[in-house]
Amino acid sequence: MMSADPTMTYPANGSPEPVGGDRIVIPGGGPVPMVLAEAVHKSFGHLEVLKGIDMAVMPGQVAVLLGPSGSGKTTFLRCINHLEKINGGRLSVDGVLVGYRQRGEKLYELRDREVAERRRHIGMVFQQFNLFPHMTAIGNIMEAQVQVLRRSRSDARAKGMALLERVGLADRATYYPSQLSGGQQQRVAIARALAMDPKLMLFDEPTSALDPEMVGEVLDAMRDLANAGMTMVVVTHEIGFAREVADTLTFMDAGLVVETGDPREVIANPQHRRTQDFLSKVL
Amino acid sequence: MSTIEQAETDRGLPIKAVPVRHPGRWAAVAILLLLAAMAANSLITNPKWLWHTFAKYVFTDAIFQGLLRTVWITGAAMAIGIALGIVLAVMRMSPNPVVKTVAWLYIWFFRGTPVLVQLVFWAYLAQLYRYLSLGIPFGPQFLFFDVNELIPVIFAAVLALGLNEAAYMAEIVRSGILSVGKGQTEAAEALGMRRTMLMRRIVLPQAMRIIVPPTGNEVISMLKTTSLLAFVAVPELFTTAQNIYNSNYQMIPLLMVASMWYLVVTTILSVGQFYLERHFGRGVAGSRQQRAKRRLATMGPA
Ligand SMILES: Nc1ncnc2c1ncn2[C@@H]1O[C@H](COP(=O)(O)OP(=O)(O)OP(=O)(O)O)[C@@H](O)[C@H]1O
Ligand SMILES: [Mg+2]
Numbered sequence: 001m002m003s004a005d006p007t008m009t010y011p012a013n014g015s016p017e018p019v020g021g022d023r024i025v026i027p028g029g030g031p032v033p034m035v036l037a038e039a040v041h042k043s044f045g046h047l048e049v050l051k052g053i054d055m056a057v058m059p060g061q062v063a064v065l066l067g068p069s070g071s072g073k074t075t076f077l078r079c080i081n082h083l084e085k086i087n088g089g090r091l092s093v094d095g096v097l098v099g100y101r102q103r104g105e106k107l108y109e110l111r112d113r114e115v116a117e118r119r120r121h122i123g124m125v126f127q128q129f130n131l132f133p134h135m136t137a138i139g140n141i142m143e144a145q146v147q148v149l150r151r152s153r154s155d156a157r158a159k160g161m162a163l164l165e166r167v168g169l170a171d172r173a174t175y176y177p178s179q180l181s182g183g184q185q186q187r188v189a190i191a192r193a194l195a196m197d198p199k200l201m202l203f204d205e206p207t208s209a210l211d212p213e214m215v216g217e218v219l220d221a222m223r224d225l226a227n228a229g230m231t232m233v234v235v236t237h238e239i240g241f242a243r244e245v246a247d248t249l250t251f252m253d254a255g256l257v258v259e260t261g262d263p264r265e266v267i268a269n270p271q272h273r274r275t276q277d278f279l280s281k282v283l
Numbered sequence: 284m285s286t287i288e289q290a291e292t293d294r295g296l297p298i299k300a301v302p303v304r305h306p307g308r309w310a311a312v313a314i315l316l317l318l319a320a321m322a323a324n325s326l327i328t329n330p331k332w333l334w335h336t337f338a339k340y341v342f343t344d345a346i347f348q349g350l351l352r353t354v355w356i357t358g359a360a361m362a363i364g365i366a367l368g369i370v371l372a373v374m375r376m377s378p379n380p381v382v383k384t385v386a387w388l389y390i391w392f393f394r395g396t397p398v399l400v401q402l403v404f405w406a407y408l409a410q411l412y413r414y415l416s417l418g419i420p421f422g423p424q425f426l427f428f429d430v431n432e433l434i435p436v437i438f439a440a441v442l443a444l445g446l447n448e449a450a451y452m453a454e455i456v457r458s459g460i461l462s463v464g465k466g467q468t469e470a471a472e473a474l475g476m477r478r479t480m481l482m483r484r485i486v487l488p489q490a491m492r493i494i495v496p497p498t499g500n501e502v503i504s505m506l507k508t509t510s511l512l513a514f515v516a517v518p519e520l521f522t523t524a525q526n527i528y529n530s531n532y533q534m535i536p537l538l539m540v541a542s543m544w545y546l547v548v549t550t551i552l553s554v555g556q557f558y559l560e561r562h563f564g565r566g567v568a569g570s571r572q573q574r575a576k577r578r579l580a581t582m583g584p585a
Contacts, residue, residue, distance in 0.1 A: 081473055112477055120475025130470035134488050134566045144474035147484060176566040189470075196474060 041088030123193030183214030349523030363445025368452025409439035459490030
């Protein structure tokens with residue numbers, strides 16, 4: 001097993017034990033990781049896609065996930081956000097188990113309502129933006145604030161406008177997604193996720209559907225977010241972004257973490273053969 | 284050479300070009316006008332059409348009553364059909380196998396038997412339950428009355444048409460729901476929306492673009508299907524016309540009266556459909572508001 005993160009404080013032998021329900025506790029009273037994956041397994045039918053992922057992301061950190069196509073990066077992100085159910089191991093976000101409720105020794109699957117409740121604290125940005133095409137930019141950002149968080153329309157609008165300002169799109173508030181460029185759509189999608197005041201943001205290749213000249217504007221928005229202290233898990237092939245912004249870089253292959261560490265170190269001096277091969281192709 | 288030089292000097296000037304001529308269109312218009320004139324001539328001058336009879340009945344009270352009944356029966360049956368159709372479509376796509384099977388069986392049964400058979404069956408059932416009574420089952424009855432024969436039959440007919448329609452609407456709604464990409468559901472789920480909420484707010488509004496045109500078909504088809512109520516003696520538009528020509532033997536002008544009113548309602552419905560389609564097309568690239576907006580955007584400061 002690799003050591004997931006230098007800042008992780010719980011001993012590798014003593015797994016965190018859940019007490020009083022869903023919250024896990026770190027022995028020794030260390031800080032609780034925002035994302036903690038322990039031997040996470042996930043299969044689709046007979047196909048085992050995640051074969052025991054170990055990973056920890058501390059609050060305020062930016063973790064970049066790297067790996068060849070089909071290595072399970074998207075699947076892992078989706079597991080964090082309950083879009084997929086894990087089959088084995090343990091996964092927690094901010095100290096709360098993902099997908100299950102623990103009562104004593106028993107695990108209970110979560111109901112639809114509980115899953116929705118946990119998801120609203122996790123923002124997700126998709127490769128294909130997935131903006132709602134029948135709503136304007138501001139409408140997209142207001143929708144879940146009003147429907148899920150029950151904010152008043154005027155509060156939601158004010159928050160939405162402030163976020164559009166932040167991603168540099170205040171003048172595009174009343175545009176429909178089809179009237180925006182890819183880079184603008186992705187920035188609206190980021191603003192939409194931020195409107196929920198998430199404690200964790202997940203990005204799945206947010207720039208790989210974009211024309212090269214639009215990649216920069218989205219990465220800039222993400223960099224600002226990281227500087228503001230947001231905890232982020234980012235799947236990306238943008239090595240420059242990983243080097244400058246990330247606190248940790250995790251390289252995955254075939255459903256396993258191959259190596260993890262300081263991004264500058266891993267990029268300059270990869271320890272494993274597969275990491276070397278992959279980086280030589282990407283760089 | 285010279286053309287290229289020409290183009291160079293004209294760079295950026297608005298293009299003045301002779302538009303493509305369409306002589307075929309003009310020829311078609313001429314022929315159609317001629318045919319229309321011949322038809323009109325025959326309609327007006329041939330006494331067999333009995334236009335005075337048409338004029339005598341077209342605005343009569345009886346016809347209006349029938350028309351009114353046709354319209355509200357269509358509206359009520361479609362309301363039942365659409366509401367139940369949405370429920371059935373969502374049920375058919377539910378992860379719960381029991382719910383899914385129930386919806387499947389419903390659609391199988393109501394699409395698989397003729398609507399006329401269903402109509403006659405429900406009307407007959409209404410006749411059976413003509414005598415409404417209120418009381419303890421198998422015990423004493425407190426109230427017993429013979430309801431007006433027509434009302435339960437009309438309600439039975441509305442119910443029959445609506446229940447049948449729901450089976451067709453379910454498939455239309457389902458195709459609309461399927462047309463909305465999985466990314467939309469996942470984005471909504473990632474924002475913490477629950478299934479019913481994301482159906483109502485995200486999926487169905489987008490599905491409407493696909494649902495509205497075939498639903499327009501269904502409404503118009505329902506309008507005409509109400510003429511089957513003749514079989515259960517409900518005096519809607521067609522039955523009223525039929526009753527009149529059964530007594531005066533002037534079938535053609537009265538069928539013309541009915542047809543004209545069906546066409547009037549269909550025309551109004553088509554206009555309504557146009558506006559509905561425009562409403563649900565918002566946000567789609569190339570839709571009307573979008574083009575207007577883009578023009579504005581390119582004129583104003585970017
Ligand atoms: N819903 C699914 N059903 C079956 N197999 C799936 C499903 N989703 C993903 N897979 C499989 O899981 C494996 C990992 O997929 P995943 O999308 O997580 O890879 P990835 O690392 O994100 O790749 P990429 O860089 O191409 O996005 C692939 O072999 C894929 O075919
Ligand atoms: Mg992926």
